Amino acid sequence: MYLALKEIRHEKLRYGLIISMVVLIAYLIFILTSLAFGLAGENTQAINSWDAKSIVLNKDSNISLTQSTITNDQAKDAKLSSKEAVIGSTPVVAKHKGKEKISASFIGARKSQFIIKDLKLTSGHKARNNHQIVVDEKFKTDGYKLGDKVTLNSFKDKYQIVGFTKNAKLNVAPVAYGTMATWKYLRGIPNAPVSGSAIVSKNAKYNAHDSHLKTYSMNKFISKLPGYSAENTTFGFMIGFLMIISLVIIAVFLYILTMQALPTYAVLRAQGIPARALVSTITSQSLILMASGVVIGALLAALTGSLLPVGVPMAFNIPVLTWISIGLMIMGVIGAAIPAQKIATVDPVSVIGG
Amino acid sequence: MSVIELKNINKYFGSGISKVHVLKDVNFAADRGQLILVVGPSGSGKSTFLTIAGGLQTPTSGSVEVEGQPVEKLTKGQRDKLRLNRVGFVLQSYNLVPYLKVKEQFAFVDKVKREGNLSKQDLDNLLKQLGISQLVDKFPGELSGGQTQRVAIARALYADPDIVLVDEPTAALDSEKVAEVGKLFKDLAESRNKAVVVVTHDLRLLDFADKTYEILDGKISLKDKEHVLDR
Numbered sequence: 240m241y242l243a244l245k246e247i248r249h250e251k252l253r254y255g256l257i258i259s260m261v262v263l264i265a266y267l268i269f270i271l272t273s274l275a276f277g278l279a280g281e282n283t284q285a286i287n288s289w290d291a292k293s294i295v296l297n298k299d300s301n302i303s304l305t306q307s308t309i310t311n312d313q314a315k316d317a318k319l320s321s322k323e324a325v326i327g328s329t330p331v332v333a334k335h336k337g338k339e340k341i342s343a344s345f346i347g348a349r350k351s352q353f354i355i356k357d358l359k360l361t362s363g364h365k366a367r368n369n370h371q372i373v374v375d376e377k378f379k380t381d382g383y384k385l386g387d388k389v390t391l392n393s394f395k396d397k398y399q400i401v402g403f404t405k406n407a408k409l410n411v412a413p414v415a416y417g418t419m420a421t422w423k424y425l426r427g428i429p430n431a432p433v434s435g436s437a438i439v440s441k442n443a444k445y446n447a448h449d450s451h452l453k454t455y456s457m458n459k460f461i462s463k464l465p466g467y468s469a470e471n472t473t474f475g476f477m478i479g480f481l482m483i484i485s486l487v488i489i490a491v492f493l494y495i496l497t498m499q500a501l502p503t504y505a506v507l508r509a510q511g512i513p514a515r516a517l518v519s520t521i522t523s524q525s526l527i528l529m530a531s532g533v534v535i536g537a538l539l540a541a542l543t544g545s546l547l548p549v550g551v552p553m554a555f556n557i558p559v560l561t562w563i564s565i566g567l568m569i570m571g572v573i574g575a576a577i578p579a580q581k582i583a584t585v586d587p588v589s590v591i592g593g
Numbered sequence: 594m595s596v597i598e599l600k601n602i603n604k605y606f607g608s609g610i611s612k613v614h615v616l617k618d619v620n621f622a623a624d625r626g627q628l629i630l631v632v633g634p635s636g637s638g639k640s641t642f643l644t645i646a647g648g649l650q651t652p653t654s655g656s657v658e659v660e661g662q663p664v665e666k667l668t669k670g671q672r673d674k675l676r677l678n679r680v681g682f683v684l685q686s687y688n689l690v691p692y693l694k695v696k697e698q699f700a701f702v703d704k705v706k707r708e709g710n711l712s713k714q715d716l717d718n719l720l721k722q723l724g725i726s727q728l729v730d731k732f733p734g735e736l737s738g739g740q741t742q743r744v745a746i747a748r749a750l751y752a753d754p755d756i757v758l759v760d761e762p763t764a765a766l767d768s769e770k771v772a773e774v775g776k777l778f779k780d781l782a783e784s785r786n787k788a789v790v791v792v793t794h795d796l797r798l799l800d801f802a803d804k805t806y807e808i809l810d811g812k813i814s815l816k817d818k819e820h821v822l823d824r
Contacts, residue, residue: 241704242690249692249732506688509649510749511677513670516705588644 243523254528257492261532261567262539264485268478268563269540269555275474276559277552282467284408285346286457289324289354292443294460296436298453302463304328307436309452314434317447324352325435327422331391333374333415338382343374344409345391347422347435354439358416363402369421373402375413380549391415391425410464411552478563485529485567489574493525497578501585509587518579522572529571533564594661595622596755596788597646602655604641604811615641616652617811623756623788628779628801631792633808639792640760642808646790647680647758648672660755677706681749681757681787685764688745689733695744696729699751711751722784723747723777739770746777750785757781759791768797775801 247254280287295317300307305328309317314325327347334340348354355365358373363385366372374383378400383389388397398417407414423429438447445454462468497504504517537560544553602619605612615638623629633639644650645657648664657664659679667675682688689698702710711719720726723743733741742762749757759778763771779801782789791798799805807816 241701242693245690245697246692502686503690506682506684506686507690508673509647509676509682509684510688511673511675511680512705513673513677588649 240519240523242517242520243527246520247524247527253496257489257528258531258535260488260492261485261529262535264481264488265533265536265564265567266539266543268481268485268567269536269560270543270553271474271477271481272560272563273540273544273553273555274551275471275478276554276556278411278470278474279467280406280554281408281411281552282464282470283461284406285344285414286409286461288359288406289357289439291324291439291441292457293440293445293454294457295438295440295445295447295452295454296460298451302455302460303465304436304460305330309434309436309438311432311434313447313449313452314438316449317438317452319352319438321353322441323445324348324354324439325419326354326437326439327419327426327435328409328437329422329426330412331415331425333378333389333391335383335387335389338387341378341381341383342412343378343415344412345372345415345417345422345425346409347417347419347425349419353441355416358404360402361405363400365402366417367401369418369424370396370398371401371417372398372421373404373416374400375407375415376403376405377408377413379403394425396424410467482563482566482570486570486574489525489528489571490577493521493575493578494581497521497581501581502589504582505585505587505589508585514583517582521579521582522575525571525575526568529568533567537564595624596660597790598622598658599642599646600656600658602645602652602657604638604645604650605653615811616645616813619655619808619811619813621646621806621813623790623804625755625786625788626783627803628775628782628789628791630798630802630805631790631808631813632794632796632799632805634794637808638811639794639808642813643758643760643790643792646756647682648675677752678709679755681752681754683742683745683749683757683759683762685761688748689741691733694730694732695725695736698744698748702748702751706752709753711753716747716751719747719750722780742774743777746781750781750787755788757787757789759789759793761793761795762791763793763795763798771795771797772800774798779803 296302296304296307297309309325329345331343331345332340333343350365358365360373361376363373383400385400387400389400390397419435423433443456447454507517508514544555547553599619599621602616604616605614607613619642631639631642645652651665659675664672664675690701693701699716723746725740725743725747728736728740728744736744762774766774775798778789778791781787805816806813
């Protein structure tokens with residue numbers, strides 16, 4: 240550690256450049272990870288808030304909530320307990336004179352079931368009739384306020400915003416919670432014998448006892464949300480490649496620096512300095528470089544996050560970012576392995592000749 | 594007992610028809626308080642002699658003993674310890690870490706060898722004796738060649754070794770400087786009771802030696818000054 244710190248302090252420019260490379264990589268990894276989590280969150284926030292473990296959909300719906308319908312008879316046979324809730328889902332466009340249109344997901348649910356019962360509001364109250372809705376705070380960010388009356392899709396009916404809830408997004412669209420009757424009306428099937436789009440359950444092994452319905456785990460359902468898996472896989476690849484790039488950069492830089500300093504290491508070995516002490520020097524150096532880069536990168540990412548507009552979906556998942564930081568440190572140690580091996584096997588005779 | 598003794602040392606390099614017999618039945622002994630020169634032309638085996646005496650290489654046959662302890666029986670780690678504790682090297686390339694100030698060169702030794710180094714008082718005295726007290730806050734790159742060599746000598750003596758092995762200390766120096774260096778090593782050997790072994794091809798150092806060995810074609814022999822000069 241002593242030599243590592245002294246060399247870094249003496250060669251400020253050289254090590255400063257290496258740290259700046261690590262900073263850029265760490266920064267990019269943190270931003271991409273936060274964006275990945277932000278986007279993933281916007282796909283699943285509403286689902287996560289329900290705390291449901293499984294979902295029952297029509298077998299032929301291709302695991303798509305909006306394509307699924309559950310009939311009244313099927314819902315009746317499903318023997319719903321307090322752990323189950325029927326929901327209806329349909330995409331809507333909310334409009335209010337003078338304000339920007341918002342594409343949203345309308346979720347119809349029964350007020351006696353847990354989706355509405357457990358709904359946490361940041362202001363206002365829950366829908367009490369078919370012309371009231373509770374909406375995600377994205378509406379508030381876009382200038383909507385309690386009492387505003389909006390139209391949904393091309394219908395002339397007006398729906399009053401009576402409550403705001405946070406973290407209620409489904410497939411990146413903010414959610415508007417309303418009654419089942421409103422959902423049926425918006426779907427254009429007010430009198431059809433349809434109960435909803437799906438049954439969500441807090442029981443992972445819930446069975447609806449109908450051959451036309453199928454129970455899926457919530458994770459399976461989420462993975463089938465349009466674009467969700469492709470998006471996460473893309474981010475995963477980018478983050479993985481950046482980790483590998485960080486490994487290569489630290490390994491190449493340390494290797495070059497070690498090769499330049501090999502005569503000095505050989506002299507130190509001739510003087511009887513244990514190889515272990517010198518190997519710990521290069522490993523410490525690598526860890527110091529990575530730690531400095533990660534800390535500065537994290538600070539810059541946090542600063543960026545605070546400056547970005549609210550609409551940019553970034554979520555700083557501290558446990559995940561901590562694991563990524565640890566991963567980068569491990570990359571540093573691996574990157575120091577080849578130079579360390581060079582130092583451990585340097586022949587002290589080489590500085591004398593003989 | 595001699596502080597270091599080489600007995601019947603042979604060293605071969607290579608194999609088959611490219612096998613070279615570099616050291617041939619070398620016998621050598623050095624005592625405390627003496628400056629011993631090992632002189633010989635380039636390619637005579639001086640460097641191999643130095644690396645074997647310092648425990649950096651093992652001989653093909655024969656034995657190196659430091660204070661009666663056979664070096665070849667030591668493990669690699671034990672040989673490291675031997676060099677750290679009992680053998681000081683002053684190499685041609687000097688032995689300084691370029692990014693450590695002069696005072697930090699000694700502090701680094703303290704980090705890896707916590708006991709048996711010179712006290713602060715002893716170090717101050719050594720730096721005064723070498724005339725480099727004022728250089729403690731300088732980096733090696735800020736020193737002249739002569740100053741660097743003196744700092745390297747101080748660094749080698751800081752661990753308080755029994756033996757100091759010196760490799761070609763006067764390469765490219767004029768006669769006045771050679772005399773200075775020769776006197777310095779003789780003073781250090783006497784005042785600090787060390788066995789100082791200088792390997793060199795520079796015969797101008799002969800005046801300062803207590804004993805002179807000559808290596809020719811791998812064979813070593815104890816010679817007097819006149820004999821070496823006559824050759």
